[in-house]
Amino acid sequence: MGRTLADKVYDAHVVRRAEGEPDLLYIDLHLVHEVTSPQAFDGLRLAGRTVRRPDLTIATEDHNVPTQNLLAPIADPVSRTQVETLRKNAAEFGVRLHPMGDDGQGIVHVIGPQLGLTQPGMTVVCGDSHTSTHGAFGALAFGIGTSEVEHVLATQTLPQVKPKTMAITVNGELPEGVTAKDLILAVIARIGTGGGQGYIIEYRGEAIRSLSMEGRMTVCNMSIEAGARAGMIAPDETTFAYLKGRPHAPQGAEWDAAVAYWKSLRTDDDAVFDKEVVIDAATLTPFVTWGTNPGQGLPLGESVPDPASFADPVERQAAERALEYMGLTAGTPLRDIEVDTVFVGSCTNGRIEDLRAVAEVLRGRKVADGVRMLVVPGSMKVKAQAQAEGLDEVFKAAGADWREAGCSMCLAMNPDKLAAGERSASTSNRNFEGRQGPGGRTHLVSPAVAAATAVTGRLAAPADL
Amino acid sequence: MEAFTVHTGRGVPLRRSNVDTDQIIPAVWLKQVSRTGFEKGLFSAWREDPSFVLNQPQYEGASILIAGPDFGTGSSREHAVWALQQYGFRAVIAPRFGDIFRNNSTKMGLLPVVLPAETVEALQRAAEQDPATEITVDLQAREVRGAGITAAFEIDDYTRWRLLEGLDDIGLTLRHADDITAFEQGRASWLPVTT
Numbered sequence A: 001m002g003r004t005l006a007d008k009v010y011d012a013h014v015v016r017r018a019e020g021e022p023d024l025l026y027i028d029l030h031l032v033h034e035v036t037s038p039q040a041f042d043g044l045r046l047a048g049r050t051v052r053r054p055d056l057t058i059a060t061e062d063h064n065v066p067t068q069n070l071l072a073p074i075a076d077p078v079s080r081t082q083v084e085t086l087r088k089n090a091a092e093f094g095v096r097l098h099p100m101g102d103d104g105q106g107i108v109h110v111i112g113p114q115l116g117l118t119q120p121g122m123t124v125v126c127g128d129s130h131t132s133t134h135g136a137f138g139a140l141a142f143g144i145g146t147s148e149v150e151h152v153l154a155t156q157t158l159p160q161v162k163p164k165t166m167a168i169t170v171n172g173e174l175p176e177g178v179t180a181k182d183l184i185l186a187v188i189a190r191i192g193t194g195g196g197q198g199y200i201i202e203y204r205g206e207a208i209r210s211l212s213m214e215g216r217m218t219v220c221n222m223s224i225e226a227g228a229r230a231g232m233i234a235p236d237e238t239t240f241a242y243l244k245g246r247p248h249a250p251q252g253a254e255w256d257a258a259v260a261y262w263k264s265l266r267t268d269d270d271a272v273f274d275k276e277v278v279i280d281a282a283t284l285t286p287f288v289t290w291g292t293n294p295g296q297g298l299p300l301g302e303s304v305p306d307p308a309s310f311a312d313p314v315e316r317q318a319a320e321r322a323l324e325y326m327g328l329t330a331g332t333p334l335r336d337i338e339v340d341t342v343f344v345g346s347c348t349n350g351r352i353e354d355l356r357a358v359a360e361v362l363r364g365r366k367v368a369d370g371v372r373m374l375v376v377p378g379s380m381k382v383k384a385q386a387q388a389e390g391l392d393e394v395f396k397a398a399g400a401d402w403r404e405a406g407c408s409m410c411l412a413m414n415p416d417k418l419a420a421g422e423r424s425a426s427t428s429n430r431n432f433e434g435r436q437g438p439g440g441r442t443h444l445v446s447p448a449v450a451a452a453t454a455v456t457g458r459l460a461a462p463a464d465l
Numbered sequence B: 001m002e003a004f005t006v007h008t009g010r011g012v013p014l015r016r017s018n019v020d021t022d023q024i025i026p027a028v029w030l031k032q033v034s035r036t037g038f039e040k041g042l043f044s045a046w047r048e049d050p051s052f053v054l055n056q057p058q059y060e061g062a063s064i065l066i067a068g069p070d071f072g073t074g075s076s077r078e079h080a081v082w083a084l085q086q087y088g089f090r091a092v093i094a095p096r097f098g099d100i101f102r103n104n105s106t107k108m109g110l111l112p113v114v115l116p117a118e119t120v121e122a123l124q125r126a127a128e129q130d131p132a133t134e135i136t137v138d139l140q141a142r143e144v145r146g147a148g149i150t151a152a153f154e155i156d157d158y159t160r161w162r163l164l165e166g167l168d169d170i171g172l173t174l175r176h177a178d179d180i181t182a183f184e185q186g187r188a189s190w191l192p193v194t195t
């Protein structure tokens, strides 16, 4: 029987397989950041262990870092200690680190692909659930906890039980104005936040094939919001073109050998998935969330749902709670919802293409009075490129705040936060209660919708302007 | 890790679905670099509400959390497990768990128990009607007992064995260091290094 893409990548990394035990899986790339690593390095130290493959490990500072005044010490002493701890650990264990201010610094899931370190067929892990982003290259990439971070540091492997596979096929073409973010929000609304539990999702079909690498990363990034372990897309010419010439991509004869192998990384025609979902791209429209989990979303043209309309009592109760937290009334058209803040950034939508999409809408327009707009590049490289293209001027002219790279208001561990009761349209991936600051209310949107919303002050698509 | 064999304690009914790890421990608590002190952050936003179940005196000292479906979704933060354990929980019972949370729990010795929604609901009701109800989570027998309910749960043999013995994964893996070295010799030459 044929094998799926996920099977092929998984099987190629099994170090050891024994009856009644999990497989031991080799890890090709381990990404590290300041939040989930200190206790892991401590564990190594306590046990007198070393990092087995520092040359397959890379660290960056992203979650805590301020996006202003990089040269000043971090004001929050606890954040500062965490960042300094990573610096100490990286030096002690010989791990390459991109610290704040370094031109290679950025969100962990933005810098791996940018450096060409994320390649098809690899296994990639990080103590961060959005590691699924790297699956856009046809890598098997998933988030792990701190105990597992320590395990990978010590052994370069992980005990794993092979997940099941799910195919999400998106046929046809995305209509004009509908983006990768709208697509994945619609997928999560359809299968639910638990729909992917225990699965590796492979996204396939014409609409996926025609996405850029940035768009594919956006889709794979949010696989975890559907509960999936990982999301993957088979590598193709788009993937190869993105990788070619990147600092860590293979060169010369190695490149040819790599591409020949990468081309074999596709699901065989006779392979069978454990579950299949088919979506017609033509039915999709700009999509936004109204609730407090990423599955609580609707097309922008709809209204806040009535909790009574949910047949499932658990969903009904969740909707009631969500409306209360979000301060929304059933029946309100989504387009009537006013926001205080617009956040553009994160590992979901903080790449150059996202910033271009925002600039395109903002050019010649102004951010509405009373709306604060933050544009935070995913990495210092993205920042430099945006500035080289003059995008920063467009943002500033419109009245948006142009910042340094980091996770920023995606999780509000740095000074960028929503105040209690404030409402945002955000290009990030989580609308959980308090995610962008205690009491803050989040609507997840695409970069284009974020930009249009900034202009009108209410949830809007560029077509509304 | 802490071994888990049989635990008897009182249950706290958490009647919410999709309790993501951001709720279990909000991001502000993740800045600590130590492994202790996370109990203060457990559900810290919700605990500001005096009516929140953990604030009710009748549930003080309870050690089994009985939660709604999709408990522990979202962020990979193992701090969520540390917070639950340090607060005093030994097991969480729910109809479904987020994958990473469940995995993290089994690494630390916090037992995630999957039971059908009706059974979880019945246990929640029992803990509400009589907060003194004792529940036994028996990993040996793969069974939850209490409030007149006996419910079998599934857990794979290997994870169960590791939990029963309280074994640390790294030590187990290092016994296969030769296999890892052999695998490394066969890796493709084009694979990237970070250095």
Ligand code: SF4
Pocket (backbone or CB within 6 Å): A062, A063, A107, A108, A109, A128, A130, A346, A347, A348, A406, A407, A410, A411, A428, A429
């Ligand atoms: S941008 Fe947000 S989701 Fe992505 S790694 Fe940072 S905190 Fe996590």
